Amino acid sequence: MKQVHMILQSCDGIGKSFIAFLLAQHFMEQNKTPVCIDTDTVHQTFFSFEAFEAFEACEACEAFQAKPFKIIEDDNLNIQAFENLTRNIEAADDESIFIIDHGADAFVAITAWMLEQKTAEQFQDNNTGLFIHAVIASGPALEQTMAGLENMLDHFPNVTFVVWLNPYFGKVEQASPAFENTGLYKHHQQKIHALVNIPALPPTTFGANLCQMLEAKQTFIEARHNPDFSIFTRQRLVMIWRDLNTQITQANL
Numbered sequence: 001m002k003q004v005h006m007i008l009q010s011c012d013g014i015g016k017s018f019i020a021f022l023l024a025q026h027f028m029e030q031n032k033t034p035v036c037i038d039t040d041t042v043h044q045t046f047f048s049f050e051a052f053e054a055f056e057a058c059e060a061c062e063a064f065q066a067k068p069f070k071i072i073e074d075d076n077l078n079i080q081a082f083e084n085l086t087r088n089i090e091a092a093d094d095e096s097i098f099i100i101d102h103g104a105d106a107f108v109a110i111t112a113w114m115l116e117q118k119t120a121e122q123f124q125d126n127n128t129g130l131f132i133h134a135v136i137a138s139g140p141a142l143e144q145t146m147a148g149l150e151n152m153l154d155h156f157p158n159v160t161f162v163v164w165l166n167p168y169f170g171k172v173e174q175a176s177p178a179f180e181n182t183g184l185y186k187h188h189q190q191k192i193h194a195l196v197n198i199p200a201l202p203p204t205t206f207g208a209n210l211c212q213m214l215e216a217k218q219t220f221i222e223a224r225h226n227p228d229f230s231i232f233t234r235q236r237l238v239m240i241w242r243d244l245n246t247q248i249t250q251a252n253l
Contacts, residue, residue, distance in 0.1 A: 002128040003253070004089055004098045007135075008111065010148035012104040014137035015166045015198065018214075020101035023133070025219050025241075026248045027097055034097040037085070039071040039106060071102070077109035086119065090126045111152060120158045131193070131253065133162045136179060146184060153188040160193045162251055167200040194251035199243055209233045210240060 005023055007016045020036070027034040071082055089098055102110060114120065123130045134149045136142070153161065165179055179185055185192065201207035212233065213223045220241035224234055 002089070002092060002094055002096045002098075002126075003131065004100065004123060004128060005131045005133060005253070006100045006102060007133045008102050008107060008148075008152065009135050009145055010104055010107045011135075011137065011141045011144050014135045014141050014145060015164065016104075016133075016135055017101055018198075019133055019135065019164055020099055021219075022244055022248065023099050023253075025221065026245055026253075027099075028219075029221070029245065032095075032097055034099050035092070037098060037100045039100060039102050071106050071110065077106070077113055079113070082110070082113060086122070089123075089128065094127065107148065111155070115155050120156055124158055129160060130158075131160045131162055132156065133164060135164045135166050137166045146182075150184055150188075153184075153191055157191070159191075161188075161191055162194050162196060162253070163192055164196045164198060166198045194253075196244075196247045196251060199240070201240070206236050206240060209236045213237055 007020050007023075009016055024034050024036050071078055071085070085100075089096075092098075120130050132152060134152060135145055136149060137145045149161075149163065152159075163179075180195070199206075201210060209229075212229070213220070216223070216226075216228075218226060220237055223229060223237045224241075226234070229237070
């Protein structure tokens with residue numbers, strides 16, 4: 001069964017591209033070949049990492065080759081581009097996996113178009129599983145990301161949701177309850193396929209090493225064998241990846 005993994009949220013700077021980065025590596029380690037697509041015109045994650053170059057091309061569509069897929073142009077949804085993207089997903093092999101990193105600037109336009117055109121139902125009829133990965137961020141972005149998730153849960157009943165809890169700005173809590181105890185989670189629990197907890201990393205060790213790896217534009221796989229990183233750095237990165245990859249595996253995507 002084909003899979004489409006869309007990373008969608010209404011805020012910038014909350015870890016959406018990092019999640020796309022993690023998903024691609026998860027499938028790569030399973031010896032699968034995900035088609036990685038950047039529609040985020042600001043943060044073009046896949047195109048900045050050499051490890052993903054082999055996965056930018058899709059035989060079914062030249063638009064996936066060597067350049068981001070421009071969904072938003074002049075602050076408006078490029079309907080033709082979005083329809084082309086959808087058609088070429090439908091034309092792909094049955095075992096294809098697509099990972100689409102959407103920017104926050106596209107959130108309203110894409111969700112409105114998907115709702116109007118019943119995109120989720122189209123994928124379902126074409127034997128394609130649609131996963132929406134939504135971030136709940138702590139700190140100032142908490143309220144907006146909770147509202148963005150609730151909006152999608154309310155409007156897309158036929159979609160599989162994976163919620164990523166990012167504690168970068170502190171614990172992911174609203175008032176006092178943890179996310180699992182919020183009314184939002186309890187009301188929509190049946191629609192939420194999995195929760196993935198991005199770990200809170202000590203900033204001077206694990207956090208600093210993760211930033212070092214990302215600034216070097218390397219994957220966890222590459223960093224594990226990078227002689228420029230100390231043995232302690234490599235070991236910390238192995239531990240971070242083991243934790244995250246275990247959770248993604250348990251999500252049974």
